Amino acid sequence: MTDVLLLPGDGIGPEVTEQVRRVASRLANDLAIEERAFGGSSFDQFGAPLTDDTLALAQASKAVLMGAVGGPAWADAPRHLRPEAGLLNLRTGMAVFANLRPAICFDALADASSLKREVVQGLDIMIVRELTGGVYFGQPRGIETLADGQRRGVDTQVYTTSEIERVSRVAFELARGRRNKVTSAEKSNVMETGLLWREVVTALHAKDYPDVQLEHMLADNAAMQLVKNPKQFDVIVTDNLFGDILSDEAAQLTGGLGLLPSAALGAPGTPGLFEPIHGSAPDITGKGVANPLAAILSFEMALRWSLGRADLADRLKAAVVGALEDGARTPDIGGTLSTGQMADAVIAKL
Structure with missing residues (x-):
């Protein structure tokens, strides 16, 4: 069974979820993690922002962690095929309320x-x-x-x-x-x-x-x-x-x-959907400056709420706090670290 389904999505989504994968490999390398296209990237590949196969895998996983969806590239797509429609359909399909x-x-x-x-x-x-x-x-x-x-x-x-x-x-x-x-x-x-x-x-x-x-x-x-x-x-x-x-x-x-971060939960025993609340940020996509902490803390919530690993969640949250106390900062919070370097600072605290 898949423990975590990663849906990187669009814009900076793949950049921040890659840091989640790095953190997970250091903190909980026993987790079974799979990845699927979602949002605009799924529309480009398959003609739909959320395929039936991806939804089925999400429903069968213990937790789903996504990056962000949307951007100007899909502004002219029919409303029901826009990346945001995929997100609404994912929430509905997973019955997270x-x-x-x-x-x-x-x-x-x-x-x-x-x-x-x-x-x-x-x-x-x-x-x-x-x-x-x-x-x-x-x-x-x-x-x-x-x-x-x-x-x-x-x-x-x-x-x-x-x-x-x-x-x-x-x-x-x-x-x-x-x-x-x-x-x-x-x-x-x-x-x-x-x-x-x-x-x-x-x-x-x-x-x-x-x-x-x-x-x-x-x-x-x-x-x-x-x-x-x-x-x-x-x-x-x-x-x-x-x-x-x-x-x-x-x-x-x-x-x-x-x-x-955020968590979307449904009935007990059903998978949760976890995501940073920021958007796809097309203005900084590819620049390597996106802050990965919201995505990393979304993984912390997944560990706590869906994966039954509160001990690891506590360690991860403490590592984030420790990195910030040491002065680790991306440009959005007054620093100069890259996306990867911010994750490095968290991993070092683990």
Whole structure:
């Protein structure tokens, strides 16, 4: 059985996932790792961003780790064949519904944030984003031409009780192992799905998690509070769209997108999908300057959440912290190391 399926993807994806392979060979060389084309590279080779064979292998693996997908080369492809469509289909096919996006400010990088050190030092937030519902998947959707010649775009935001309950349960369970607080973010003041979200989370909390502190916050206020006083948050649970936005905002608090991993989890016993939250970064592709830490820390999450190797995950996280404390930096966080040299610094700490 494949332990880890690597999907390097596009842009800097192959550059950072290659460093994951190097780290894995040093830390856990007993893992069975396979690799497949994905995203734009898969479209170029096979005419589809996600082939049936690749999806089947992903479903049969213990963990899937991807790089990034997309770029201007595929901007004119039909929407259902774009690299991003492959990613949405992969998430749906793997039935991963809870996206865990930690935002941790390492002490050595507290000055790399655009906010003051005292605001972000010690920051440790977990954003739990619902991943397979909401406006990214709702129907109907599309662009149509009206009778008067105007064009109209339609996207549909839709959620069911069970979708909200299952992702909220993940958030409450995580909070019990952290600082025991959940903030649920929605727009219940203007959106019916937001009102349903608040009602379902409230009912679940009263029924199964009364020991966990729960607060409700409108998503726009949550965005403001993240830059005003981010350390007030422990676990934030929110829908697909708001989770996408808020987690990127939280990433900047820590010093940059190149530092943060993510995990997408489904039902117990099913494979997880792990990926850095940065994009394919076509502007720096091939320059050897991409920060591999988000991909390496995504592997750390795979070890912890899907591979049952928390001991190795702890070692890897400590190695990343040690490398940063020694001053190892890629250009995005104020240094001069190449992608490979940054990985060298982590491997040296192992």
